[in-house]
Amino acid sequence: MSATKQWSITVDIDEQEDTTLANVSLRTPTGHEVSGVGHAQRNPLDPSVPEIGDELAVSRALRNLAERLLHTTEKDIAGATGEPAHLHR
Numbered sequence: 001m002s003a004t005k006q007w008s009i010t011v012d013i014d015e016q017e018d019t020t021l022a023n024v025s026l027r028t029p030t031g032h033e034v035s036g037v038g039h040a041q042r043n044p045l046d047p048s049v050p051e052i053g054d055e056l057a058v059s060r061a062l063r064n065l066a067e068r069l070l071h072t073t074e075k076d077i078a079g080a081t082g083e084p085a086h087l088h089r
Contacts, residue, residue: 005029011061013054018042020053022061026069034072036065 012023018041025035038060040053070087077085 009062009065011058013057015050015053018044018048018053020050020057022054022057024058024061024065026065032072034065034069036061036063036068038062038064 007026007028010025010027014021014023020040020042022038022040023035024038025033027033038057040056040060042048042053067089070089074085074087077087
């Protein structure tokens with residue numbers, strides 16, 4: 001059986017002075033939602049380049065989302081098999 005699926009990720013970025021906060025959320029077609037958060041803080045001695053703060057905060061949020069999704073997968077495997085599951089990171 002082959003299938004093509006599409007999952008959507010929403011990225012919200014909030015910038016306040018030298019701090020950037022990113023929230024990402026993934027929603028599957030079945031309605032399951034997983035989210036992640038990332039934070040970036042600019043060193044006051046560095047030049048202000050908002051794109052860099054966005055990139056760093058979003059990358060950290062995506063990494064956080066990936067860890068949460070792996071944890072969800074482990075729980076789902078354990079629920080399906082009745083055995084503990086530990087996925088490689």
